[in-house]
Amino acid sequence: MNKNKFLLLLLVILAFENCIAQNLKIFHTHELLNIARVKGVDSALAIAVKFPVYFIDEPVADSLVAMTLDADVSYLQENFLCDYAVSMGNPTKVNDAMLVYLEKRNKQIKTYKPDENFGLPSTSRWILGAFMRITDSKLEKLLIECYEEWAKKSLEYLESYKRGKTMRSDRNSYNLKRPYMDCNANCCLVLLALKSIGSPYFDKSKLDRHNEVLTYKEERPLGITFSTRTAEFMGGLQLAAIRLKKNYRSLVDPELSLDSILQIFTHYQNNTDKECWSLLLHNGSIGFIDTGCYYGELNGGGSIFRIELHKKVLLIYSLVEWVSLIN
Structure with a gap:
């Protein structure tokens, strides 16, 4: 495992800890x-x-x-x-x-x-x-x-x-x-x-x-905008491929406990001085997880992941990592 992937894996571990501690809110797209x-x-x-x-x-x-x-x-x-x-x-x-x-x-x-x-x-x-x-x-x-x-x-x-x-x-x-x-x-x-x-x-x-009245003149031509979100959200770095005991059709299958899967990474005791969140939006087999914490005003960090369920395999991709440290 190269250094960059190892550092990202550490970040995903910390992020998934928050999911366990924060009562992950789950929404189906419907x-x-x-x-x-x-x-x-x-x-x-x-x-x-x-x-x-x-x-x-x-x-x-x-x-x-x-x-x-x-x-x-x-x-x-x-x-x-x-x-x-x-x-x-x-x-x-x-x-x-x-x-x-x-x-x-x-x-x-x-x-x-x-x-x-x-x-x-x-x-x-x-x-x-x-x-x-x-x-x-x-x-x-x-x-x-x-x-x-x-x-x-x-x-x-x-x-x-x-x-x-x-x-x-x-x-x-x-x-x-x-x-x-x-x-x-x-x-x-x-x-x-x-x-x-x-x-x-x-x-x-x-x-x-x-x-004439502006500090910075607006003269640059406007071009048609194209988004990079396709690559950002449907690409990403694969961090884990978890093999499950049997085939599942949905991330929220009653027999598939996301909490137990997330605990593969580690356990976490919530600290009450943090404002944390964890949200999963999914369509059944594919979902995005947003998780993070604020540690006081303007300080915090978070991550966005994509998870995909392919029968017996759960894939986890790192999409976005952010940290804000302002004294």
Whole structure:
């Protein structure tokens, strides 16, 4: 065993210890639909937020997409729809939902208020790159509408921006200027998206005008985004192949105790000063495990694994490892 694989195996042992101690929460992908119907689609997406559910249960993912059509907009939905679009080979099935989402979000722009840090919601390159994969002509109309709403929104903060430029205190100056700058940053990105899809609405002079108030100019072209989540979540390093006593069809077969399997690694006594979690989302034979702990504010670590049941063999793959240590 090479050094890197040995270190990862140590991490998986620590992570699986948490699974034993934390009463592993188990959800079948079909349960997400029941949760969405009862509590709303965001409640279901909150459970699956770290997992690409569409890789292991595409019909459930499609049903969740449909449920976003009548829901209030949220970043959970935005990330889910865009991630689905850029991760799957054929994004057309989410086109309608993404266009409806963008239309609803455009209508919200006029209601936005600065947060506690004086910032306004931002539009990311990744999100716009996902929308640019849509070939429907309606996309251009919605992007133009998005730009015009942000340009109009910026006027609400123009006077504050001017006052901020005259202040000596850097902090107070920035707080006054930030809402106007955020509006202009969004305008820049949406204009670049319009340029990337070949829209005649794009105007270089508008882009330059918005960039004049930004610390870092937004001039780089926007490209169509492609996701690496296929390799990240359906690849990984195989850490273990556990041979079982008999064939099983499901990870939650009553005779197959996940706890007893996880105890193969070691036993763990929970420490009450930690905030820990362990979650398994599965489709029967394939699942993702997210487990980790926070040790005080901004300090912690965790792992995401994929487990696969192949009759008498349980395979465990390491996908994501993270550690946060901030003094």
